[in-house]
Amino acid sequence: MAKYTYSYYPGCSSQKGASSSNLMKSVQTMCEELDVELNEIPDWNCCSASIGYASGSELPRLTLSARNIALSEEHNKEQEIVATCAACWLATREAAERLKEDESLFAEANQALAEAGLKLNNTTPIKHMAEVLVEDVGFDEIQAGVKKPLEGIKIAGYVGCQTNRPFGIHGESFENPVYLDKMIEAVGAESIPDYEKKVQCCGGALAFSEPDKSQEMIKGIIEAAYDNGADMIATPCPLCQANVEIYQDQINEKYNTKFNIPVVYYSQLISVAYGRSASDAALDGQLIPAKQLEEIAKK
Amino acid sequence: MSDLNKRMIEEYRNDFLKEVEANVEEGEWVKMCMQCGVCSGSCPLGKHWAHPPQEIFMMIRAGKRDEVLTSDSMWMCTSCYNCIVRCPRQLPITHIMHGLATYSKKLGLVPKGQPTATFAEIFWNNMMKKGRVNELKLGLALYFKDGFGPGIKEALRNKDLGTKMMKAKRMSPAEFFGGHGIKDVSGLQKMIKKAQELEEARMKKFD
Known part of the structure; x- marks a missing residue:
């Protein structure tokens, strides 16, 4: 039996051929190394992210997440739910809390769930993978397993919005959380605890609908990383990763900048530091290659 | 004017706060706002709101129904939750803004072509x-939201990005012919x- 066992909600972007398939792959590698067993929730659905509200409205939106919790309670009994996507985690936890606070909404959600033959108990804790690492596994244990310290790499820890607010990690500040910096230090790299843009919004879903407004913010996130001498940016959030990495060409064109900074996941850092290959760490999923990590993985 | 909008105007007359x-998600919190303005100052897209959240709250209390519900403002919310964690009165501001946007959409009052409203529906x-x-x-539906011509232009503008995403296996042409889905659709x-239906029935209760 694995040391840690959870019910796993990967989310739409963490599927094969989807935009954060590199997160999914590196999380799997990281969990193998940390002896974390992830049991996927059978037939999980989309949570409608942070943009579904307008057409979804309150009860339908909450019911989407209620279905995932109900499926987990039925198939992965007694296991806490873990999400790797910020929006998935937020939507699921928000739904669980709202349905706990409001009995009539809870009753109505169950009425709707009955149409799909499901029942929600709503007694399952909803966690983010970062909470698993910080609270369950712990920095000491992460550090103890490092085989190839990421020496000489300076990394801006970009926490973003939804991994940090409104819930965040217990005991951390909303304005200046430090757990990602500690994780970066634990794998032997150099962190930038004063990185000014670590909780700055990247635009989220508005990067698609309001690209100019969002790219102005993304520009600031990258600029501050360069100003602090960062070699790369690391983040726990799939949408942050995508937004900050993939629009660098468009930003360069618009603002006459020369941005070309890799944006990786914490799970990729841990996978490489634990001695796994570039492919296991999903480094081939970068649009901007993380060459320093590739070199360490090759050694 | 939509039937629901007519009905609500009849129903509430001059009491927009009520x-x-x-009818708005978490709307019962609006009267708790003390007008400190921290929300407006904390919003990453604050400068793009015609009426930032603090102003929206005051406008609701002042009965400025049309100005609020036809506003582009709440569609500027990126769901970053900065306002929520900083509000000294702990108003769930993000949810109220989402709720106002949703309510405006239900009544058919969203400004035509509002890009985030369009994207939300496509999503x-x-x-x-x-x-x-x-x-x-x-992605394709978003490119083609304004018709075929602008769609082709937008798709070509993002061609390099698409090619790179496919090369990194983070976008799959197979998705066009089916792709991921659940079993119990x-x-x-x-x-x-x-x-x-249950939500609609709740709105009708106030008749």
């Missing part, structure tokens, strides 16, 4: 088809239909 409290419809988002179709759709 209308918001009864919801995309996701409801198979229970999971089809990212490829989502019909169960999910029935469930959501029921949730929508």
Whole structure:
């Protein structure tokens, strides 16, 4: 039996051929190394992210997440739910809390769930993978397993919005959380605890609908990383990763900048530091290659 | 004017605050705002709101129904939750802004062509088809939202990005012909239909 066992909600972007398939792959590698067993929730659905509200409205939106919790309670009994996507985690936890606070909404959600033959108990804790690492596994244990310290790499820890607010990690500040910096230090790299843009919004879903407004913010996130001498940016959030990495060409064109900074996941850092290959760490999923990590993985 | 909009104007007359409290998600919190302005100053897209959240709260209390519900402002919310964690009165501001946007959409009052409202609808419809988002179709639908000509232009502008995403295996042409989905699509759709009916019934209770 694995040391840690959870019910796993990967989310739409963490599927094969989807935009954060590199997160999914590196999380799997990281969990193998940390002896974390992830049991996927059978037939999980989309949570409608942070943009579904307008057409979804309150009860339908909450019911989407209620279905995932109900499926987990039925198939992965007694296991806490873990999400790797910020929006998935937020939507699921928000739904669980709202349905706990409001009995009539809870009753109505169950009425709707009955149409799909499901029942929600709503007694399952909803966690983010970062909470698993910080609270369950712990920095000491992460550090103890490092085989190839990421020496000489300076990394801006970009926490973003939804991994940090409104819930965040217990005991951390909303304005200046430090757990990602500690994780970066634990794998032997150099962190930038004063990185000014670590909780700055990247635009989220508005990067698609309001690209100019969002790219102005993304520009600031990258600029501050360069100003602090960062070699790369690391983040726990799939949408942050995508937004900050993939629009660098468009930003360069618009603002006459020369941005070309890799944006990786914490799970990729841990996978490489634990001695796994570039492919296991999903480094081939970068649009901007993380060459320093590739070199360490090759050694 | 939509029937629902007419009905709500009849129903609440000059009491827009009461209308918001009864029909907008978390609307009962609006009267708790003490006008400190921390929300407006904390919003990453603050400069793009014609009426930032603090102003919206005051306008609701002042009965400025049309100005609020036809406003582009709440569609500027990126769901960053900065306002929520900083509000000294702990108002769930993000949810209230989402709620106002949703209510305005239900009444048919969203400014025409508002890009985030359009995207939100494309997203919801995309996701409801198979229970999971089809990212490829989502991107294409967004490019073509203004018609075929602008769609081709937008798709070409993003061609390099698409090629790179496919090379990195983070976008898959296979998604165009089916792609990811859940097994119990019909169960999910029935469930959501029921949730929508229950929500509508709740709005009718105030008749």
